Amino acid sequence: MYIEVRDACKHFIQDGKEFIALDHVSLDIEKGEFICLLGPSGCGKSTLLNALAGFEKVNSGTVRIDGKEVTEPSISNITIFQNYGLLPWRNVLKNVELGLESKKVSKEDREKISKKYLELVGLSGYEKRYPKQLSGGQQQRVAIARGLAVDPDIIFMDEPFGALDAITRMKLQEDILRISKEEKKTIIFVTHDIEEAVFLADRIVVMMTDPGRIKSIVKVPLGAHRDRTGEDFLYVRDKIFELFNIKTEGFIEYYI
Amino acid sequence: MKKLLSLKNVIVSVAILILIWQLLFSVSNYDKALFPSPKMSFDALIEMISNGRLFENIKTSMYRFVTGYFSSVIVAVILGLILGRLPKVFQYINPAIQLLRPISPTAWMPFIVLLFGIGDVPAIVIIFIAAFFPVLLSTVSAVGNIDQTYLKVSKNFGIKQPELTWKVIFPAAFPQIANGIHLALGTAWIFLVAGEMVGAQSGLGYQIIDARNNIRADILLATIIVIGMIGILLDGLLKLIEKLILKSWGGVE
Numbered sequence: 001m002y003i004e005v006r007d008a009c010k011h012f013i014q015d016g017k018e019f020i021a022l023d024h025v026s027l028d029i030e031k032g033e034f035i036c037l038l039g040p041s042g043c044g045k046s047t048l049l050n051a052l053a054g055f056e057k058v059n060s061g062t063v064r065i066d067g068k069e070v071t072e073p074s075i076s077n078i079t080i081f082q083n084y085g086l087l088p089w090r091n092v093l094k095n096v097e098l099g100l101e102s103k104k105v106s107k108e109d110r111e112k113i114s115k116k117y118l119e120l121v122g123l124s125g126y127e128k129r130y131p132k133q134l135s136g137g138q139q140q141r142v143a144i145a146r147g148l149a150v151d152p153d154i155i156f157m158d159e160p161f162g163a164l165d166a167i168t169r170m171k172l173q174e175d176i177l178r179i180s181k182e183e184k185k186t187i188i189f190v191t192h193d194i195e196e197a198v199f200l201a202d203r204i205v206v207m208m209t210d211p212g213r214i215k216s217i218v219k220v221p222l223g224a225h226r227d228r229t230g231e232d233f234l235y236v237r238d239k240i241f242e243l244f245n246i247k248t249e250g251f252i253e254y255y256i
Numbered sequence: 257m258k259k260l261l262s263l264k265n266v267i268v269s270v271a272i273l274i275l276i277w278q279l280l281f282s283v284s285n286y287d288k289a290l291f292p293s294p295k296m297s298f299d300a301l302i303e304m305i306s307n308g309r310l311f312e313n314i315k316t317s318m319y320r321f322v323t324g325y326f327s328s329v330i331v332a333v334i335l336g337l338i339l340g341r342l343p344k345v346f347q348y349i350n351p352a353i354q355l356l357r358p359i360s361p362t363a364w365m366p367f368i369v370l371l372f373g374i375g376d377v378p379a380i381v382i383i384f385i386a387a388f389f390p391v392l393l394s395t396v397s398a399v400g401n402i403d404q405t406y407l408k409v410s411k412n413f414g415i416k417q418p419e420l421t422w423k424v425i426f427p428a429a430f431p432q433i434a435n436g437i438h439l440a441l442g443t444a445w446i447f448l449v450a451g452e453m454v455g456a457q458s459g460l461g462y463q464i465i466d467a468r469n470n471i472r473a474d475i476l477l478a479t480i481i482v483i484g485m486i487g488i489l490l491d492g493l494l495k496l497i498e499k500l501i502l503k504s505w506g507g508v509e
Contacts, residue, residue, distance in 0.1 A: 085408065
């Protein structure tokens with residue numbers, strides 16, 4: 001299996017109490033899959049993502065990518081953050097070139113590659129702008145272009161559209177779905193938005209809280225072009241709703 | 257329009273100051289030689305300008321100031337960038353800094369004069385000390401306050417030292433560092449005069465001592481005004497540089 005999580009456990013000490021973020025989590029992901037980690041805050045979805053991306057280590061169990069144990073972040077697996085992580089003192093082009101600089105790509109090639117990916121995310125002509133001059137959605141597009149520019153195998157996205165307004169979010173969802181098919185990347189996407197997960201994922205990993213664990217994994221048999229109001233879409237969405245409903249009444253109240 | 261308004265403010269403010277001075281001069285019974293009028297001080301200023309002494313002293317003082325201030329800023333920023341990344345080490349260094357920081361740089365003066373003699377060096381050392389701690393501490397705290405996302409992104413994209421420092425950490429911390437550098441300018445200028453009053457035979461600070469020794473209160477007051485004006489000019493100049501750098505740093509102000 002391409003990505004392999006076996007019996008991963010992770011706990012934190014919070015206010016003197018032990019908090020179990022991951023409780024014996026196992027998960028297999030194939031190359032090229034679009035996976036959404038879905039669940040409420042505290043279900044360990046971000047912890048799992050951080051463990052996969054190499055920012056945090058699990059206390060026990062193993063996390064392997066392509067057969068190799070994950071110990072630190074790597075330039076072949078790029079993480080996109082909710083707050084974009086653009087460097088405000090660099091203009092858009094220079095931001096996209098950031099990763100290429102460490103890969104020792106020549107100056108001309110850096111510019112060529114960066115412009116190509118800026119075009120892909122629909123930001124041609126914005127090269128000389130600074131992040132502060134862009135809207136949140138545009139900034140996240142720059143971050144996506146910067147990630148794609150180093151040609152990673154996997155893209156991790158940690159609630160990347162959480163800070164955006166609903167309409168911008170839908171646009172970006174469409175774009176990331178298109179890009180994931182065009183560029184054939186494996187994408188692991190953390191969200192707490194059920195519709196977002198149904199719209200994007202090949203498989204949805206539904207997680208539950210206290211302790212953080214996988215409740216079930218739902219296949220989304222909807223193909224590449226998805227209609228948010230289509231019957232199939234609503235059917236899958238309802239299935240996920242049910243999954244959360246089964247848990248407890250109070251939980252749903254908090255969630256919706 | 258805004259500039260014109262602020263110019264009006266300056267003129268009115270200075271006029272009030274001179275008026276109060278003139279008033280105090282008129283009602284007080286002090287000897288004219290001890291408490292001169294604005295007019296007398298102005299004449300003394302003209303005298304100093306025309307005999308070249310003022311510019312000679314300004315030149316000497318500026319040399320000391322620029323040397324002390326910039327060497328201090330450079331050393332403090334470099335040290336701050338290193339210590340900011342080593343919070344565990346800084347925990348052991350910080351208490352010593354906190355012990356040394358509240359000591360007025362002038363308290364070191366006798367010691368510095370004993371070691372270095374009279375001349376340029378004591379004034380430079382005083383300015384160095386005066387600027388050092390504010391810049392060092394603001395740099396350490398700026399580095400500690402960097403958005404963790406920048407560091408995560410750098411790690412993810414394989415940016416390692418020393419690139420990490422000059423590509424990410426320094427620019428990310430720069431606005432807060434610039435704040436410390438700016439604050440230190442005022443402090444350093446204040447201590448230049450103190451340093452020259454004790455440890456030098458030239459410069460604006462010495463000119464004050466010299467005026468006192470010759471009981472030339474008019475020269476003394478004129479020098480004080482010149483010191484104040486240069487302080488304002490330096491501050492304005494730094495503000496301008498800061499603005500230019502920050503503008504290129506973030507695109508928009």
